[in-house]
Amino acid sequence: MTTNNKIEGLSRRNFLKTAGIATGGLVIGITIPTQTMAHGKKVEQAPFNPNAFIHVQENGDTLIYCGRCEMGQGISTALPAAVADEMEADWARVTVKQADGDEKYGPQATGGSASIRRMFIPMREAGAAAKFMLIAAAAKVWKIPAEQCTAQNHFVINSNNQQKISFGELASLAANITPPEKPTLKNKSQYNYIGKALPRHNQGDIVEGKLTYGVDTKIPNLKYAAIVHCPVLGGKLKFVDKTAALAMKGVSSVVEIPRFDVPYGSIGGVAVVADNNWTAQQALKKLKVEWDLGVNNSYDTQAYKAQLVKNVENPAQVATERGDLKTAFANAKQKHSATYTGGHLSHSPMEPNASVVYVEKDKCEVWAATQSPADIQKVLGQYLKREPTDIIVHVTMAGGAFGRKFKCDYVHEAAVISKETGFPIQLTWSREEDMRTGYYHSINAQHIEASLDEQGNVSGWLHRIAFPPIGSLFNPATDRPSKGDVAAADDYPFGLTNYRSEIGEAKAHTRIGWYRAVYAIFYGFSFSSMADELAYKAGKDPLTFLNQLFDANANTEQQEQVTRSKNILAIAAEKSGYHQRASLPKGQGIGLAVHYSFQSYVAMAVRVESEGDNIKVLQVDCVIDCGQVLNKDGATAQMEGAVVMGMSLALSTEVTFKNGAVVNSNFHDYPVMRISDMPQVHVHIVDSDIKPTGLGEPGVAPFAPALANAVFAASGKRYRDIPFKPMSV
Amino acid sequence: MSTSITINGKKHDVDVEGDMPLLWLLRDNLEFTGTKYGCGAGLCGACTVHVDGVATRSCITPVASLAGKSITTIEGLSENGDHPLQKAWLNNNVPQCGYCQAGQIMNAASLLATNASPSSDEIDNAMQGNICRCGTYQRIKKAISDAADELATEVS
Numbered sequence: 001m002t003t004n005n006k007i008e009g010l011s012r013r014n015f016l017k018t019a020g021i022a023t024g025g026l027v028i029g030i031t032i033p034t035q036t037m038a039h040g041k042k043v044e045q046a047p048f049n050p051n052a053f054i055h056v057q058e059n060g061d062t063l064i065y066c067g068r069c070e071m072g073q074g075i076s077t078a079l080p081a082a083v084a085d086e087m088e089a090d091w092a093r094v095t096v097k098q099a100d101g102d103e104k105y106g107p108q109a110t111g112g113s114a115s116i117r118r119m120f121i122p123m124r125e126a127g128a129a130a131k132f133m134l135i136a137a138a139a140k141v142w143k144i145p146a147e148q149c150t151a152q153n154h155f156v157i158n159s160n161n162q163q164k165i166s167f168g169e170l171a172s173l174a175a176n177i178t179p180p181e182k183p184t185l186k187n188k189s190q191y192n193y194i195g196k197a198l199p200r201h202n203q204g205d206i207v208e209g210k211l212t213y214g215v216d217t218k219i220p221n222l223k224y225a226a227i228v229h230c231p232v233l234g235g236k237l238k239f240v241d242k243t244a245a246l247a248m249k250g251v252s253s254v255v256e257i258p259r260f261d262v263p264y265g266s267i268g269g270v271a272v273v274a275d276n277n278w279t280a281q282q283a284l285k286k287l288k289v290e291w292d293l294g295v296n297n298s299y300d301t302q303a304y305k306a307q308l309v310k311n312v313e314n315p316a317q318v319a320t321e322r323g324d325l326k327t328a329f330a331n332a333k334q335k336h337s338a339t340y341t342g343g344h345l346s347h348s349p350m351e352p353n354a355s356v357v358y359v360e361k362d363k364c365e366v367w368a369a370t371q372s373p374a375d376i377q378k379v380l381g382q383y384l385k386r387e388p389t390d391i392i393v394h395v396t397m398a399g400g401a402f403g404r405k406f407k408c409d410y411v412h413e414a415a416v417i418s419k420e421t422g423f424p425i426q427l428t429w430s431r432e433e434d435m436r437t438g439y440y441h442s443i444n445a446q447h448i449e450a451s452l453d454e455q456g457n458v459s460g461w462l463h464r465i466a467f468p469p470i471g472s473l474f475n476p477a478t479d480r481p482s483k484g485d486v487a488a489a490d491d492y493p494f495g496l497t498n499y500r501s502e503i504g505e506a507k508a509h510t511r512i513g514w515y516r517a518v519y520a521i522f523y524g525f526s527f528s529s530m531a532d533e534l535a536y537k538a539g540k541d542p543l544t545f546l547n548q549l550f551d552a553n554a555n556t557e558q559q560e561q562v563t564r565s566k567n568i569l570a571i572a573a574e575k576s577g578y579h580q581r582a583s584l585p586k587g588q589g590i591g592l593a594v595h596y597s598f599q600s601y602v603a604m605a606v607r608v609e610s611e612g613d614n615i616k617v618l619q620v621d622c623v624i625d626c627g628q629v630l631n632k633d634g635a636t637a638q639m640e641g642a643v644v645m646g647m648s649l650a651l652s653t654e655v656t657f658k659n660g661a662v663v664n665s666n667f668h669d670y671p672v673m674r675i676s677d678m679p680q681v682h683v684h685i686v687d688s689d690i691k692p693t694g695l696g697e698p699g700v701a702p703f704a705p706a707l708a709n710a711v712f713a714a715s716g717k718r719y720r721d722i723p724f725k726p727m728s729v
Numbered sequence: 730m731s732t733s734i735t736i737n738g739k740k741h742d743v744d745v746e747g748d749m750p751l752l753w754l755l756r757d758n759l760e761f762t763g764t765k766y767g768c769g770a771g772l773c774g775a776c777t778v779h780v781d782g783v784a785t786r787s788c789i790t791p792v793a794s795l796a797g798k799s800i801t802t803i804e805g806l807s808e809n810g811d812h813p814l815q816k817a818w819l820n821n822n823v824p825q826c827g828y829c830q831a832g833q834i835m836n837a838a839s840l841l842a843t844n845a846s847p848s849s850d851e852i853d854n855a856m857q858g859n860i861c862r863c864g865t866y867q868r869i870k871k872a873i874s875d876a877a878d879e880l881a882t883e884v885s
Contacts, residue, residue, distance in 0.1 A: 072826025072863045199822050206827035207818045208810040209763020209803030213828060216762040224757060249746075276757035277766070278749045350767050350775055350828040350862050399765070399828025400862050431768045633822050637865070641825060644864025667772040667860060676853035678866035 048171035050130040050179060052104040053083060053123065060154055060168030062087075062094045067105025068115040069371045070098060070202075071349075071398035071405065072641075073696045074634035075115045077200045079123045081193040082630060086127030086186060087134075088151035089167065091193055096201040101373025101393030108395075109372040111406050111514060113598035113694030116630060120692050121185075128183035130174075137173035138165050188628070188689060197633035202397070213399045214369025215354040215428050222356065223252060223423040226280035226430065227413055228287070229269040229437040232660035233510050234294035240270050241288035248286065250279040255417045262379055263474055264407035267437065267511075271417050277428055297660035299509035301343060301443060304657075308445035309339055311504030312464040319483050320490040323498035328460030332451030336537045340448070340526045342722035343654035345441035345515050346670060351399025352434040353410035357417075358424035359384065364391045364415070369398035371406040379408070380415050402645075403514040407439050435670060436662040439513025440655055442467040445504070446526045456538030457548060461496040463489050466504030467522070470512050479507045488523045493561035493596060494531070495552025510657065516645060517700035520597035524701030525708070525722060528593035532709040533718065542592055542709065543573050561596055568603035568623040568686060569594050575684055576605030576621040581713070587611050588618070591709025593702040599693040600626040602639070606679075606706040610714040613725065617647060617679040617707065622699065624683065627690035636683040638695040643681050646703025648672045654726045732796045736761065737805025747793030751785075752776045754792050755802060763803040763831045767860070774859030777832035777839075778802050784839030786858075803831035806838060813879045814838055817872040825863035833859045837873050846877050 046055035046063065055063040064083050066076035080096045083089075099105045106122060131151050138156035139146040148159045155164040188195070205211040230236060242254040251274045259268035270289055274280040329335065355368035357380075364384055366376055373393040381388035398405050414427035429437070444467035451460040469485045472478040480503050490501050515521070535545035546569060550562045572592060573579060581590045587609050594603040607619040622639045629635050652671045656663045664670045708719045730747040733740055736759065745754055750769075755761040755778070764787055767775030771786040778787045779801040806812050814834050824830045833856070840847060840855040847855065852873050861869065 072824075072828075074825070197822075199819070200824060203819055203822065203824050203827070204810065206824045206830050207815040207834060209761075209831045211827055212762070213765075215766060218760055218762070276749075276753050278753035278757070279746075281769075348862060350773065350826070350860065351765070352767075398826060400826045402862075428766065431770070637822070637825055637863075637868075640867055641864035644866065645862075666768050666770055668770070672860055672862060673864070673866075674858075674860060675856045675866040675869065678870070681867055 046171070048175045050133050050174070051126045053126045054087065054130050056130070056167055056171045058168050058171055060093055060166050062089050062167070063097055064094055065097050065099040065105065067099045067108050068119060069108060069110035069373070069395055069398065071110070071369070071371065071401035073638060074200060074631060075110070076202070077198055078116065078630040078634055079119055080201070081198050082120060083123050083127035085191055085193040086124045087130045088153065089127070090154040091198070093154055098395050098397070101377055101395060103374070108374055109406070111371055111403060113600065113696040113698060116692050116694045117599060120630070124185050125183050128185055129179050132180045132183050133174040133177040134167055134170050136177045137170045140173065141165060194630055195628065195632065198631050199633065211397050213351050214367070214396045215351055215399070217356040217367040217396065217426065219356065219358065219424050221424055223273050223421065223425055224275065224277045224280050225271045225273045225414065225417050225425050225427040226277065226284045227257070227269050227271040227427060227433060228284055228289065229267055229433060230291045230293070231436060231662070232291070232293040232299070233267065233296050235291045235297070236268065236294065237270065237289070238292045239290040244286040244288070245272055245283040248279065248283045250275040251283045253421055254287065255420045257413050257416050260379065260383070260409070260412050262382070264375065264409060265379065266409040266412040269413065271413065271427065273417060273421055273423070273425065281430060293660055296509040299657045299660045301657045304509070305341055305343070305443060305445065308443065308466045308504065308506055309341060311466045311506065312445045312447035313339060316464050316466070316502035316504040317480065319486050319501040319503050321500045322496070325460045325462060325498045325500045328498035329451050331453070332459060333454050334452040334537055335449065336452070336534055337447065337449040338530060338533055338720055339445060340522070340529060340720045341445045342443065342522050342525065343656070343726070344443050344510070345649055345653055346435055346438045346655050346664070347402040347404035347515055348435065348670060348672065349398070349400025349402055349404060352429045352431055353405070354426070354428040355411045355414050356424060356426045357411060357414035359415055359418040365394070366391065366411060366415070367394045367396055368408065368411050369396050369401065369405055370408050370411065371398070371401055371403070372408060376408050376411050379412055383412065383415060384419070402516040404439060407513060431667070432665045435664050435666065438655070439511045441515035441521065442469065442512045444522045446522065448526060448530045450530065450534055452534065452538050456540055457552065458496065458534060460498040462500050462502070464502040464504055465489060466506040468506045468508035468512050470514065472508035472512055480505050485519065488519060488597070492523070492527055493553055493558045493565060494527065494549040495554060497552070509660070517597065517697040520595060520697065520701035521649065521704070524593065524595035524597070525705045528595065528702060528705030529708050529720065532591065532705070532712065543569065543578065546592065546594070564601045564625050565594050565596060565603070568601050568625050571623045571684055571686070572603040572605040572621050575623070575682060576607060576619065578605055587714055589710045589713025589715070591706045591711070591713055593706035593709060595698070595701040597698045597701055600624065600695055600698040602698045602702050604702040604706040606703070606710040608707065608710040608714050610711045610717070615651065615711055615724065617677070619680045620682070620703070622681060622683045623686065624695065624699070625686040625688060626693045626695050626698070627688050628692040629685055630692060632685060635685060635695050639683045639699045640681050642699025643703055644673050644678070646700050647677060647707070650704035650707050650722055651725050652723050654723050730793060732792065734792070734795050735799045737801060743792065745792055748791050751778065751787040751790045751792055751795060751800070755787060761802050761804055765828055765831060767829065773829070774836055775829045775832040777835040777859065779835060779839060782839065782842060784836045803835055806835065812838065813876040814841070814872065817876040817879065820875065821868045821872040823865050823868040823872050825865055829859060829861045833861065833869055837869070837876070840873070841877055841880060845880055847873070
């Protein structure tokens with residue numbers, strides 16, 4: 001790595017700070033890799049580096065860094081394309097590279113469907129600034145005012161005579177131009193790439209098997225490690241007999257991993273180091289390990305779920321009260337109550353947790369599929385007693401993550417093994433370890449009691465909630481959800497004038513983590529299911545009933561939510577043939593659901609064929625309103641994927657605990673959806689000028705309730721427990 | 730054990746334990762990392778390669794069973810990444826994270842080699858063992874149909 005002083009000088013102008021990416025002190029100096037592989041060619045140090053994200057070569061080849069982590073959601077196409085758009089770069093001349101962990105790229109922790117929400121403007125400003133500098137350089141060459149120049153498709157054009165100079169030719173000159181304080185952005189009608197259906201930049205490498213994931217890094221002298229963890233949270237290693245493992249050919253050592261007492265830290269374990277993964281995995285089985293299982297050794301999800309149900313079917317701790325629920329219930333024409341439950345879920349990305357770490361005396365280098373490089377820098381910095389910035393984190397493509405790789409325990413472990421052995425270490429968790437040492441989606445129960453008035457409108461709504469919250473990771477004393485954890489229920493955009501929420505006890509006995517869509521999974525399920533149940537109770541059409549529930553919302557601050565929710569519901573109904581549903585064949589039904597989460601809106605109409613316990617999903621019409629869309633194809637793909645994940649969790653996937661430990665082990669007893677389950681999915685995108693919001697998660701929430709409502713319409717059977725058809729394990 | 734295996738048309742002399750699955754020989758010893766580890770138990774299809782042209786789960790195929798056999802991995806499916814399936818995968822923008830896609834493509838290639846115009850049900854049956862957690866199944870099916878159509882055009 002070398003540092004170009006000229007670039008540092010430029011960067012100290014803190015362009016990024018003015019571009020609104022970060023708070024103070026973000027850009028300390030830009031260090032550019034001297035050699036970067038791009039399309040198999042070496043991209044040498046670039047002459048024009050207007051900011052951390054953009055590097056333009058003399059031949060015009062342009063490198064754009066993506067600071068947010070890519071795990072298949074398409075962010076490394078969507079954001080760099082927005083940069084190229086504002087820069088007037090030719091996308092065909094652009095190579096995208098995943099940025100290393102470095103605060104100069106702004107916040108890199110990738111989750112909460114926040115990348116587009118947070119980075120749309122700053123990334124565009126980075127591109128617009130580059131364009132400004134290229135135009136100013138050309139204006140100098142032509143000795144004309146910059147206003148008489150335009151940029152287009154990798155050239156600056158002289159408006160007076162249509163003369164052109166390429167970006168490459170301008171690169172060195174542009175480097176001497178002062179970056180603008182606040183670059184001007186294009187308007188929607190001027191976009192080249194934003195809003196179009198751009199293919200993923202890396203799909204060519206994917207179909208040829210050339211893309212490097214967390215499991216794929218190869219460096220000289222690499223050793224391979226396999227790991228086993230204590231099966232029960234809070235347990236610890238009592239004894240390990242390493243003899244048989246160490247006697248195996250190719251095994252070099254056995255390393256005990258300590259517990260990392262930090263958020264998302266490794267829970268500790270025992271690892272075997274060998275010449276290859278196979279030998280390491282085989283040797284691991286030869287360890288004789290005894291664990292002290294600790295206080296959670298009786299955790300049993302069947303009993304626990306039954307307890308959660310009791311906790312929500314009885315009075316609990318009041319969170320929020322509005323209006324007069326008591327009077328509403330006393331004057332009810334009809335009352336209806338229902339309890340909804342859901343089990344733990346494992347993210348189970350196709351790529352298990354894996355990373356390569358090399359701890360040297362004066363250097364620590366990490367290659368990891370991660371959603372949070374800065375957290376790796378922080379934790380390993382503490383562990384090795386070095387500055388976080390001394391930990392070099394190369395972010396690889398993640399083979400799926402869904403929230404799991406936000407927690408980088410597998411990187412901490414590889415660092416321990418490397419430090420102890422002196423070798424660069426590739427640690428790959430087995431699928432079984434991935435399944436059994438997760439950060440699970442929360443097991444949950446909700447009980448809703450609602451009253452209907454004379455007109456069949458909802459007059460009162462009592463919502464009791466219990467689930468072990470994510471907050472239990474940070475505070476072990478946590479014994480129930482916080483008020484913030486139930487805010488999504490309290491703020492649900494239905495008009496619930498007489499309302500009370502209550503929080504039931506739910507202490508965590510395993511690690512709870514963010515799973516794609518998080519709490520929206522169960523809030524979406526309960527609200528859209530209950531609305532459907534009440535519609536039938538009131539003798540009303542479910543869509544009409546949903547619209548009335550939204551219309552009853554008098555809160556002026558929620559009118560945008562009401563309008564956008566109703567709009568996508570109407571489109572879903574129309575596109576799916578909901579209004580003609582009376583003519584569906586016997587045994588078929590259409591169900592509707594809508595959910596607002598992560599500031600985006602998704603409605604689904606699911607058509608099923610159902611008889612007895614057989615459920616066949618035929619068609620899904622999915623409508624999204626996420627404001628402006630950056631990449632239509634990426635948005636569509638996210639919804640198709642959300643349907644599949646929604647179907648897995650609605651129908652079949654559940655992590656079960658017995659005696660404190662996870663019972664599931666692999667895809668035979670954690671049966672995710674397969675190709676024959678795939679319905680026809682149609683995605684409809686609302687054309688909008690509103691500021692863009694993310695789509696990584698919001699599509700998951702409405703699927704399960706739309707399915708439950710469809711099955712009820714088809715067969716009269718009501719499913720209130722997720723998954724509907726759990727596998728006995 | 731010491732044996733000789735042909736991978737992507739090139740002979741490799743290897744000396745590993747005979748019960749070592751082909752997956753790890755490919756990935757760790759020979760550094761063909763396009764073939765992925767997903768489950769280690771033949772349940773997900775991410776590790777699919779061809780053994781004498783037939784789709785095979787490399788994670789449960791011991792090296793000892795492969796003497797004299799010819800292996801094709803994703804890196805060797807075509808000269809320039811232009812197998813009809815690879816082209817169809819790109820035309821349909823199939824991949825999301827992409828981790829399972831090498832296995833999907835290798836499995837589909839084996840299907841098309843024995844059934845040039847598979848029906849929708851035949852595609853489902855053949856591809857049933859390949860999991861995609863991102864949920865790209867709809868596009869996979871379309872891409873396989875498109876590739877079959879292209880192959881039919883080439884033949885006619």
